[in-house]
Amino acid sequence: MGELIVGLIVLWVLISWFQKGSKERELKKQVEKAAQKAIEETRKGLTIKITDEVFGPEGGKIDVIRVTASGTVIAPYDGYQAVTRVAMADVTDGEEAPLPVLSVIPDLANENGVASRQEKETIPYMVTSLEDYPVFVIPRKALILPKRGLRQIMVIVQITSADNPDQALTGGTGKFQHKYEAIGYTEMEQAQQEQEELIAVLALTVAAADGQMDKVEKGVIRRFFTEHFAGKESEAETTEHVNDAMRRTFQMVERDAKRARILAVETAKKMRKFDIANYSFRAYELCVQVAVADEVMEVREREILREIAEELGLRDEDVESMHDQYISYKMVHEDNILVEMPPELKTKEQQCEWINKEYARWRTRMDHSDSNKAAEAVLRVERLVHLRIHLKCSDVN
Numbered sequence: 227m228g229e230l231i232v233g234l235i236v237l238w239v240l241i242s243w244f245q246k247g248s249k250e251r252e253l254k255k256q257v258e259k260a261a262q263k264a265i266e267e268t269r270k271g272l273t274i275k276i277t278d279e280v281f282g283p284e285g286g287k288i289d290v291i292r293v294t295a296s297g298t299v300i301a302p303y304d305g306y307q308a309v310t311r312v313a314m315a316d317v318t319d320g321e322e323a324p325l326p327v328l329s330v331i332p333d334l335a336n337e338n339g340v341a342s343r344q345e346k347e348t349i350p351y352m353v354t355s356l357e358d359y360p361v362f363v364i365p366r367k368a369l370i371l372p373k374r375g376l377r378q379i380m381v382i383v384q385i386t387s388a389d390n391p392d393q394a395l396t397g398g399t400g401k402f403q404h405k406y407e408a409i410g411y412t413e414m415e416q417a418q419q420e421q422e423e424l425i426a427v428l429a430l431t432v433a434a435a436d437g438q439m440d441k442v443e444k445g446v447i448r449r450f451f452t453e454h455f456a457g458k459e460s461e462a463e464t465t466e467h468v469n470d471a472m473r474r475t476f477q478m479v480e481r482d483a484k485r486a487r488i489l490a491v492e493t494a495k496k497m498r499k500f501d502i503a504n505y506s507f508r509a510y511e512l513c514v515q516v517a518v519a520d521e522v523m524e525v526r527e528r529e530i531l532r533e534i535a536e537e538l539g540l541r542d543e544d545v546e547s548m549h550d551q552y553i554s555y556k557m558v559h560e561d562n563i564l565v566e567m568p569p570e571l572k573t574k575e576q577q578c579e580w581i582n583k584e585y586a587r588w589r590t591r592m593d594h595s596d597s598n599k600a601a602e603a604v605l606r607v608e609r610l611v612h613l614r615i616h617l618k619c620s621d622v623n
Contacts, residue, residue: 442519513534
C-alpha cells in the first residue's frame with residue numbers, strides 16, 4: 227500500500243530534476259502508467275471474498291461468515307475520513323427484487339434490524355491498496371431471512387465519504403448460500419395462522435380422548451382463542467380458519483373416537499416442524515387445561531398428553547411444572563396415575579430413584595403458604611410413600 231505511494235513520489239521528484247530530455251519523458255510515462263493502473267483498479271471496484279470460519283472450543287463452536295475486501299481506494303487526499311458500509315440482502319428471487327437480511331445481534335444491525343456495519347476509517351494515502359481487509363464478521367445463526375430453505379445472500383460493501391454517504395470511493399459485492407431452517411419473516415403470519423389451527427385440532431383431540439367431548443372442554447378451547455385473538459387486525463378471518471379446523475376435527479373424531487390419539491400425534495409432529503417453542507408450549511398448556519376442565523383426569527387423557535409432549539419436544543421439567551400447576555390429586559380416580567412413573571424406568575433401582583427424587587421435591591412443599599398447594603403436596607407425598615413401601619425401596623442401596 228505504501229510502496230506504491232513512495233514509488234509515485236520518487237518518480238515525480240525525478241521528473242522535477244529532469245524536465246528536459248528523453249529521461250524526463252520516460253519517467254513521465256512510468257508515472258502516467260502507474261496512475262492509470264490505479265484508476266482502472268478503482269473502476270473495477272473491490273473484490274469481495276466470503277469465507278466460512280469456526281470459532282470457539284469443542285462443544286461451543288460457532289459458524290461465522292467472514293467478509294474481506296481487496297482492491298485500490300483513491301481518496302482526494304492523504305488521511306481522508308471515510309466510512310466502510312456493509313449490508314446484506316436476500317437475492318434468491320433475483321437481484322432486481324432484493325429482500326433485507328436481518329440480524330438478531332444489535333451491534334451487527336442498523337436501527338431497522340438489517341444485518342449491517344458502518345465503521346469510520348482513515349484512508350492513509352491518496353492511493354491505498356487493500357488486501358483481504360476484514361470488513362464484516364457475523365455468526366450464521368444470527369441471520370434472519372425472509373423465507374425458509376436454501377437462500378442466496380448478497381453482501382454489499384461500499385467505502386464512502388464520512389461527510390456524504392452518497393459520495394462513494396469504491397465498492398463491491400459478493401454472494402454466499404445459506405440454508406435457513408426457521409420460518410422466514412415474510413412467512414410468519416401464514417405460519418402463525420397454521421399454528422393456531424393446529425393448536426385447536428390438538429386441544430380437540432385431548433377433549434375426545436376419553437370418548438366424549440364435554441361442553442366445558444369446548445368452552446375452554448373457545449375461551450383460549452377468544453382471548454388470543456382479541457384486538458388483532460385479522461381477528462375475524464383467523465377466527466374463521468380456527469373454527470373451520472375445529473369443525474373438521476370434531477367430525478373426524480366424532481365418527482371414530484380412536485382416531486383422536488392418532489390425530490394428536492400427527493398434529494404435534496406438524497407443530498414441531500414449525501420450530502416455534504412459544505406456540506408448542508402454549509399448545510400443550512391448553513391441552514392440559516382441556517384435560518382437567520371437567521376436574522377428572524382419565525388414564526387415556528394422561529397417555530395422550532404424554533405422547534403430545536414427547537412429539538412437541540418439550541422439556542421434562544416444563545411438562546412437570548405444568549402438571550403440578552393444573553393437575554391436582556382430587557382429579558385422579560386411578561390410584562397411581564398422579565405419580566405415574568415414566569414408562570422407560572424398567573428396573574427396581576430406577577423406579578426407586580425416581581420415587582425418592584419426587585418425594586424430596588414434594589416434601590419441601592408441604593409447608594407452602596398456599597394451603598391448597600400444601601394439601602396437594604401432602605397427598606402426593608403420602609402416595610409416594612405407599613409406592614416406596616410397595617416396591618420395597620428400603621432394600622435398594
